[in-house]
Amino acid sequence: xxxxxxxxxxxxxxxxxxxxxxxxxxxxxxxxxxxxxxxxxxxxxxxxxxxxxxxxxxxxxxxxxxxxxxxxxxxxxxxxxxxxxxxxxxxxxxxxxxxxxxxxxxxxxxxxxxxxxxxxxxx
Amino acid sequence: xxxxxxxxxxxxxxxxxxxxxxxxxxxxxxxxxxxxxxxxxxxxxxxxxxxxxxxxxxxxxxxxxxxxxxxxxxxxxxxxxxxxxxxxxxxxxxxxxxxxxxxxxxxxxxxxxxxxxxxxxxx
DNA sequence: CCTCGATATTTCCCGATGGATATAACGCTT
DNA sequence: AAGCGTTATATCCATCGGGAAATATCGAGG
Numbered sequence: 001x002x003x004x005x006x007x008x009x010x011x012x013x014x015x016x017x018x019x020x021x022x023x024x025x026x027x028x029x030x031x032x033x034x035x036x037x038x039x040x041x042x043x044x045x046x047x048x049x050x051x052x053x054x055x056x057x058x059x060x061x062x063x064x065x066x067x068x069x070x071x072x073x074x075x076x077x078x079x080x081x082x083x084x085x086x087x088x089x090x091x092x093x094x095x096x097x098x099x100x101x102x103x104x105x106x107x108x109x110x111x112x113x114x115x116x117x118x119x120x121x122x123x
Numbered sequence: 124x125x126x127x128x129x130x131x132x133x134x135x136x137x138x139x140x141x142x143x144x145x146x147x148x149x150x151x152x153x154x155x156x157x158x159x160x161x162x163x164x165x166x167x168x169x170x171x172x173x174x175x176x177x178x179x180x181x182x183x184x185x186x187x188x189x190x191x192x193x194x195x196x197x198x199x200x201x202x203x204x205x206x207x208x209x210x211x212x213x214x215x216x217x218x219x220x221x222x223x224x225x226x227x228x229x230x231x232x233x234x235x236x237x238x239x240x241x242x243x244x245x246x
Numbered sequence: 247c248c249t250c251g252a253t254a255t256t257t258c259c260c261g262a263t264g265g266a267t268a269t270a271a272c273g274c275t276t
Numbered sequence: 277a278a279g280c281g282t283t284a285t286a287t288c289c290a291t292c293g294g295g296a297a298a299t300a301t302c303g304a305g306g
Contacts, residue, residue: 012224013134014232016239040282049265054284065240071283074273078281090238097231101135104227108220109137115213116139117188163252172295177254194253197303201251 010102010109014094020063022094026056030083030091033057033069037080057081064090132232133225137217143186145217149179153206153214156180156192160203180204187213 013023032042043053061067068087073079083091102109136146155165166176184190191210196202206214225232 009138011136011138013136014235015132015134016236017241020239022235038282050283051266051285052264055264058284063240064238066238072273073271073283075282076274076280078274079272079283080281081283086238090235093231093234097228097235100231101224101228105220105224108216108223111216112137112145112213112220113139115187115189115209116143117186118140161252173253174255174296175294178294195303196253196301198252199250199304201304202253202302203251204253 010098012098012101014097016063019059022060022090024098026060027091027094027098029053029056030060030068030087033081034083034088034091037082039069039071039081042081060090133221135221135224137220139186142182145183145213147221149183150214150217150221152176152179153183153191153210156204157206157211157214160205162192162194162204165204183213 011024015021032045036042039053040050043050057069066086069081070084071081138144155168159165162176163173166173180192189209192204193207194204
């Protein structure tokens with residue numbers, strides 16, 4: 001999304017509605033929030049503005065029945081954000097979906113790679 | 124891409140390099156080219172400009188060892204474009220990849236859908 | 247040899263996307 | 277009560293991706 005060097009082979013997006021979807025970007029953001037306990041820190045880690053990070057969180061919290069991220073203002077450390085149970089479930093399910101789908105389609109992916117001009121490293 | 128009503132559930136993109144990827148848009152374009160025998164007609168059918176359609180074709184032809192689309196200018200009907208053998212293979216492989224991956228991840232997709240605010244129609 | 251329809255290519259321009267910035271609210275700590 | 281770091285929210289603005297349109301080219305057919 002920001003760094004062109006990290007070329008992920010396999011990108012999967014679930015589109016539920018016009019403005020409702022779940023993809024690699026949101027999943028990674030959830031992971032960083034879980035690790036850092038902060039929306040801004042997570043955004044920084046991904047090289048994205050706080051505005052964008054917050055927008056993604058806001059979208060996710062709106063599209064799922066239960067919010068995925070619970071945030072708080074003030075307090076000892078100024079505030080923070082944590083993944084809810086639903087957030088952890090969604091993250092785990094999405095990662096599992098990615099792994100499963102990638103594994104299942106490995107054969108087709110391999111055949112497509114073999115047809116490229118620049119030969120990808122054969123693992 | 125243009126029509127918000129056709130909400131595809133499952134979007135899959137293979138990213139090979141910085142500017143080299145294969146996704147649902149290019150696949151659909153290939154299908155329309157195969158059906159219409161024309162880049163412009165294919166673009167029109169998808170509601171995209173000829174410029175964009177041509178750019179996508181150009182990108183695909185460059186990233187694969189053998190061009191996927193062979194186009195010709197002039198002639199009885201002004202010209203046209205057809206899928207090469209490689210084009211048909213790539214299209215078929217990508218569609219197969221989508222089907223396989225979607226089927227393999229169906230369980231995870233279902234679980235995620237159940238957590239949405241707006242209940243999706245049960246199949 | 248002129249027309250026709252599609253490909254090929256360039257230029258111009260608008261609108262949307264997202265970053266930068268500013269401000270406010272919040273609640274624990276000191 | 278002041279300070280701090282974060283969340284929350286709005287405004288401004290540069291950038292850029294893509295559409296529109298204009299132009300050139302090609303080759304069979306009339």
